[in-house]
Amino acid sequence: MMLPLADLLLTPDAMSAVDSAAAASGIDSYGLMEKAGQAVAAAALRYFPGAIRYVVLCGPGNNGGDGYVAARALQQTGTTVRLFHLGDPQQLKGDAARAFADCPIEGEAIGGYLPQAGDIVIDAIFGAGLSRPVPDDIAAVIARVAAAGIPVIAVDLPSGLDGRSGQVLGAAFRAMRTVTFMTRKPGHLLLPGRELCGELEVFDIGIPGRIVRAHADDLLAENTPAQWYAAIPSAGAETHKYKRGHLIVFSGGPNATGAARMSAMAGLKAGAGLVTIASPPDALGVNAGLLTAIMLHAVEDEASLRAWLADRRLSTFVLGPGFGSGEKARQFCLALADRHLVLDADGITAFRDDPQQLFDAFAEGPTRLVLTPHEGEFGRLFPDIAADETLSKTDKARAAAARANAAIIYKGADSVIAAPDGRALINANAPPWLATAGSGDVLAGIVGGLMAQGAPAFEAAAAGVWLHGLAGQHAGKGLTAEDLVAAVKPL
Template sequence: MTNSFAYLLLTPNDMAAVDTAAAASGMSSIGLMDRAGRAVAASALRHFPGALRFVVLCGPGNNGGDGYVAAAALNEAGTRCVVYSLGDPAQLRGDALEARSRCPLDTQPLDNYVPLPGDVVIDALFGAGLSRNVSDSVAALADRLAATNTPVLAVDLPSGLCGRRGVALGAALRADRTVTFVARKPGHVLMPGRELCGELEVFDIGIPRRIVLAKAGSLAENAPSIWSSAVPSPLGDSHKYTRGHLVVFSGPADKTGAARLSATAGLKRGAGLVTVASPTDALSVNAASLTAIMLHAIDDVADLADWLGSAKLSAFVLGPGFGVGEKAREFVLALKGKRLVLDADGISSFKDDPDTLFSAFSEGETRLVLTPHEGEFARLFPDLAKDKELSKPEKALKASALASAVIVYKGADTVIASPDGRALINTNAPPWLATAGSGDALAGMIGALLAQGMPAFEAAAAGVYLHGEAANSLTPDMTAEDLAKRAGILPNKEP
């Protein structure tokens, strides 16, 4: 799905399949463990040169095996290193047992560990495959390390963090740094996992990319390499009509600001023409604040039908400040053959009858983009929203299939999902993007890209990423008006 291996995300099941395939190809599994553990030791020496003592916490599985290799390497390097184990090391199996046998250091029970000044903890208790809540003793350890501000270097993932969902399983250690192998997992980039991991390093332990790509799914980090080839570039003979006509529907006279924000962002994002379709009673309010953006009076669905039959309109945004109710539903159904971004009030208008919305856009190419935040997602997809066993990408993908729409499941870790099974996690949004009106600007940006002919998934992914870039170009005191004016920013170059 992406031209860059660096943006690939492997679920724990994907990673297990990669390990199995690597072993089947003749690669030594203990050799891979040795490379992983030595990479952890090298990171510890490089990033924590002032450590008085390295404390390696080893679990009962292969993550613990990585820890024993790291401990042996740190001991070889002449550092002061101690090892604590969760469970009886004599019960280890396979490569983890072999790694323990090669480590010359004595092992003490995990419950005996008391953090001392100058300690750096190497957390090798659990890896990405953990699926159950951690024990009370591990939860207490996490609290002790946090209370003493003891630096933590996590192996693969901070222990207690779900590699698939990015959530703490009862409790989780908070790492200053995390070293993972082959590729990142969803838990590294979904919130709150992204914050629990600290600085992240991905180390290549030698598994060929062909094996990794053969077992990888369609989940990646959102990045320009995925969609940049679909972004239209104005040609020498371009004119406003070839760059698309975006329509943004306005709410009543006292709720017009959101539509203008969306329209401004759409114009800045490259739509050749942008029209605010306004109720008659709101025309004067909108006209007082618009110049390059046009106005057209639309009071009811009959007006809309007449306009659709007489004008060349490329894409639509409905929802920002529009109002919840029958009018919104009628307008959306009148647009069922069109390219539409449905946001905010437009989404909430279908909370009692989502199937009508879904069926209206179920045929032909994907034309509908839904942009719900957490609450709006729960209104359209209540069963998915309350399922705690599903990750955010899994929820978004299931919702996308149900709705025959691209889903932009908003948040600090916005997920973009397509009915064809592709999903992206966005990571470039700064905290100050959480401000009133920022979602209106996003809807306009996606609408503009749809109007210019981008496929729905690529338009949504590009809009989300460029929305983050626009916010990053501003200071934390930005407003949505500032953001809309920066909607035309170009993406930073990728590494």
């Protein structure tokens, strides 16, 4: 499926290559800058018509060029415009120099800007063209603007934000709106970048789609149904419960059974035809008293599990929620190495001392393992990857997926789902109130339920994360895990 240009994600380097290729093809690059600056000016007038003055902060590159165009366009409408520049604008090159020459407003050094009530700041200092911490004088301006509560419109990206990783490079503006061009960048979706961008507008300045797509990362996108819907089995008129798969969720002991029940019910709600809780014998009574649609099977130890696994129809498992992180978790996980497994919570932590043992068990054949680590768990399984500050969250998830031959759900408010083949999706539909006890158990169950129906590991993981976010939206603020399960709907 060919995604609309606005749905693609291009790194800053890739977008620079697009700009160069557009210019090389004969397209008037200054005309593109003119359209970009005019779009910024239009956004300022549309969303902040009551501004007493528009304050345009221009940097030393093409982002600053967009700012000079925007300043000129705003002045032509009769508004009050103040212009501040970083460095000597007489040293500008190329299109940015032309934009400066065409701007009739005399500017001042950026360090002299003092916010006033009624200001609207247009941040055209760095955009995506920054890969090092912001200079001290710009950090001081950012601090003054924040302290005064002045609304900011960012051009491309808030200055100080890394467009590749979404991380802050020392200091960054918190924009109320961001206007970017042609496509989004990963930093528009990854946190904290997503929050710092405010409302995001993607404006088409006229670069041909063929040029943009030629430089796009086809393996990276936002997590939406367009990325996986075709791979998720749908129920037909002839479907019955045995065709919709059998999911098994392992329970902890008698004092730790609730997490497994949450996962099991989520798997059932996500569409699995049958769901069984595999319970220690001493927890059977607790589980039996609280189960209705979920079946129950006693599994005491590795030997009893392996005997049960003689039934090859048992293909998909969730291990970890409330299970305990000791030797038993490791034994059970390794016994399931030829099945489809969602390894969550305690199941992940069980391999903190020897993660390679886990990776080796699932190394051969198609991807059948889904790992769901949050930040701490990710660091336990992949300590070197987690510690590499040169990598974005997307980079880390991809590296981990390749190492583990697993689909990785690197959890958080900006969960990244990655596959061993390099595919990666950034999720953006999760409301903040999903951060509650039991939420991860529900996610594991949804993913397991989709895998039980035959969805491939990566697509099940991506769809599960998206459905989990959708359920959180429907359940609303103040949700509990029980509310979240009740809100889970199948595709």
